Amino acid sequence: MSFALGQRWISNTETELGLGTVVDAQGRTLTLLFPATGESRTYTADNAPLTRIAFVPGDKVKSHEGWQLQVDEVKEQGGQLTYLGQRVDDGQPVELKETFIDHHYQLDKPDQRLYSGNFNDPRWFDLRLACLDHQHQHQTSPLLGMTGARVDLIPHQLHIARSVAGRFAPRVLLADEVGLGKTIEAALIIHQQLLTGRASRVIIVVPSSLVHQWLVEMLRRVNLAFAIFDEERCQSLAEEGGNPFESEQLVLCSLDFLTRFPQYHQLAVEAPWDLLVVDEAHHLQWSQEQASEEYQAIEALAEQTKGVLLLTATPDQLGHESHFARLRLLDPARFHDYQAFLAEEQQYAALADAIAPLVEGQQLDAEQIQAIAQFAPEEQQALNGINQATDEDKQKLLTHLIDRHGTGRLLFRNSRAGIQGFPVRQLMPHQLNLPERYTQLFDDPELKLEFRLTPERHPLIQGRWTELDPRVDWFIELLQSLKGEKVLTICASAGTAVQLAEALRVKAGIRAGVFHEGLSIVERDRVANYFAQSEEGAQVLICSEIGSEGRNFQFANQLVLFDLPLVPDLLEQRIGRLDRIGQKRDIQIHVPYFANSAQQLLLNWYHQGLNAFEQTCPTGTAVFEQVRDKLLHCIAMQDEDGVDDLLSTTLSLHQQLKQKLEQGRDKLLELNSSGRGKVESLVDAIAELDDSPHLELFLTRLFDAIGIAQEDKDEHCYILRPGESMISQLPGLDEEGITVTYERSTALSREDVRFLSADHPMVQHALDMILTDTIGMSSVALSQDKNLPNGSYWVECLFVLSASAPRALQLHRYLPPTPIRLCVDAAGKLSQQQFVNLERLKGKMGRQLVEALKPQIDGAVSVAAKQAAIQAAELSQNASKKMHNLLGDELDRLQTLKALNPSVREEELTYLREQMAALLRAIEQAEVRLEAIRLVVNSH
Secondary structure, eight states: OOOOTTOEEEESSOGGGOEEEEEEOOTTEEEEEETTTTEEEEEEGGGOOEEEOOOOTTOEEEBTTSOEEEEEEEEEETTEEEEEEEETTTOOEEEEEGGGBOTTOOOOOHHHHHHTTOOBOHHHHHHHHHHHHHHHHHHHOTTTTTSSSSSOOOHHHHHHHHHHHTSSSOEEEEOOOTTSOHHHHHHHHHHHHHHTTSOSOEEEEEOGGGHHHHHHHHHHHHOOOOEEOOHHHHHHHHHTSSOGGGSOSEEEEEHHHHHHOHHHHHHHHHSOOSEEEESSGGGSOBOSSOBOHHHHHHHHHHHHOSEEEEEOOSOGGGOHHHHHHHHHHHOTTTSOOHHHHHHHHHHHHHHHHHHHHHHTTOOOOHHHHHHHHHHOGGGHHHHHTGGGSOHHHHHHHHHHHHHHOTTTTTEEOOOGGGOOOOOOEEEEEEEEOOOHHHHHHHTOTTOOHHHHHOGGGSTTTTTTHHHHOHHHHHHHHHHHHTTTSOEEEEOSOHHHHHHHHHHHHHHHOOOEEEEOTTSOHHHHHHHHHHHHOSSSSOSEEEEOGGGGSSOOOTTOOEEEESSOOSSHHHHHHHHHTTOSTTOOSOEEEEEEEETTSHHHHHHHIIIIIIOTTTSOOTTHHHHHHHHHHHHHHHHHHTOHHHHHHHHHHHHHHHHHHHHHHHHHOOHHHHHHHHTTTTSHHHHHHHHHHHHOSHHHHHHHHHHHHHTEEEEEOSSSEEEEEEOTTOSSOOTTOOTTOEEEESOHHHHHHOTTSEEOOTTOHHHHHHHHHHHTSSTTSEEEEEEOOTTSOTTOEEEEEEEEEEOOOOGGGOGGGTOOOEEEEEEEETTSOEEOOOOOSOEEOOHHHHHHHHHHTHHHHHHHHHHHHHHHHHHHHHHHHHHHHHHHHHHHHHHHHHHHHHTTOTTSOHHHHHHHHHHHHHHHHHHHTOEEEEEEEEEEEEOO
């Protein structure tokens, strides 16, 4: 080796020092300064463990100032190299002396690392290949974004998520009935849009009371950490300059915040968004005369955002004008004339009636066939023999009619009547005598309504109500009779919940979890987990009203409503914590009430007027708005004469509206929304993936290699902790460790356990730790296989075919980084040889072997590179075909559909055409690079 001042060398034994500069080369020793760390090393010149860093034309070199040079020419003077070429950023001609190369340079070319003696254990080569294979399978999987959510595999939810998330900038209305999982559907759509690159910036706008529910749901269900924006946060960010809404990719805020602070609403409108999600959209009031402030706020955001999801549980039959208003937000160009919309809706209602028998598998009569033919004349021939047609032909007709449905692409609505799997609800009322102190309280004609329904909250009672209220002793007796059962209890206020839990502890020694709005998210999770634990956990969880928001406690079937809310929607939310698809047992709803009180009147109104305890009540809010004054009067005045009239009026309105809802059910729309006949294969595929041990085996191996300590916690869970030999910090893994599971059922019942899937961010970070590091890029291995010739050797080359494109194009769907493994034998011929149980050749012996075989290794790499280029061309061609088949078919379908259904937007077609052209260019420019190299020598 020849040394000169200013030359750049790298230490083979301490690569972490970065690039060294020769500062002294006299006699038999030389000294290098490593500017990246400020350290120096002195070596014996004859056998210094150093590798000279030299670049050739075509390479890119980074200067210590940060700019990059594309090398065109290399000059040498006085033993020092100078690189001439053009700057990558602006194309200006420049020269760079090697002394001024970036001090933090690391060897990142496999052959360089091999020749410099920087090789790792041969198992890292195998792990690098396994990581690339896993990444490739995951990114090309049609299940990408669908498997990792902590949700049950409920067909209609998965169908809606797949249908909507696969679109460019979807603009849809999710209008499933209460309890069918609109929030989960939205979470799945957001998750997949982000994972596939279709979206990168999302804003969610919800009522103030639902902000924390959505924050928790997004984090717990799909591992998305949204940032809550309010006045305080925006003020703080505004002081730093710029638009505060551009400081985060995922934003969550309340509608009230946007309307109260028009300056921040304007900044939100000016920020670029890919997806806007609005919950409780039925609260946005609009009429042909005027629009509410809230409606205008969302309208301004929707006009500037490509994708929009609106969530509402209010059926359109209970308000065509408000339904039109929501569709108008999605497509104002199409929904601009309310009268035209009503005429169109009547046409689709007639179609829904005519098609109903076909949906139910019954025969169509002549009048129904004629009605369908008027709607779709192109199907006249198919309709002539429809009653004798095969199930497949009938399904084709239904699919065509669904595509033609005016709002079929915009609106998804499932009803409980069309979805199976809900439990039976049983009301169990418990009448109690009114204590004397409450009687005195209720005699006051000026007593507020809230104190008539929840007397324990009255200032004169509040501190000592648990001593005099018979509901406390009744509750203790109930819990003792339900020993072994989990009991969810909901009451109106946090104060009541806390005091009731304390009374249980003092009077009966009963352990209770308390869940209320004063707790942090972490504390809420801890309490929910305490309740969920089968052993050592709380028998009862006592929640304030916030306990009826978002959480899923369906492992319990005993519900105590310690008081009743005045609003029907709140009652349904409370019951909905247990009444969910997947609930295996009947729900018993316990309601204590005082005889001859406002509580009894409200109970009777709900039960006798609305049947709201034992059936879901989609009419509740509409009825409440019509009888509100009469109901409040009866409660406040204890007007017994008016009660009978109130109950009969309520029952009559409820039955009329329920009949109107049933008559207005669009069976064709519900068929499309349910995914019946389309989604079964998806559910089966996810279930099969859940059952496969492949991911668990792969991650066990990966975590072990990274240095993560893994231990069994129980049959289904593991504890992961940072090990002493971790190669670097893994995001999401703290010092205390975390509990994980690969079992969906365990994750659903244990909120303290993380659900690991291929979609989980921690899995992606673990893959990146391997694939972005140099570890495993080069290795020298010893094989002791007696079936192979002694002294023979092979060069294994791992190439990667990859291309670059904006994430929104979804290049990874067709051509993600693709591994190509090739093996060349000692004769320079391609070989199919596979190796197991390889050992590492360390230190001096390995370097001597590499040095002796360098010409042969170069030749083998050249042979492998030529074959890799051939395979890469074939892979690129296949990727182009796959892209054209998938996107071309989708483009043809939408172009045909646009002639029949105006809800297909021209921008969708334009985007598909542009996407196909851009993807073709990207795939054509894909390049092959050498990712890793392994020299294997057989000796036995």
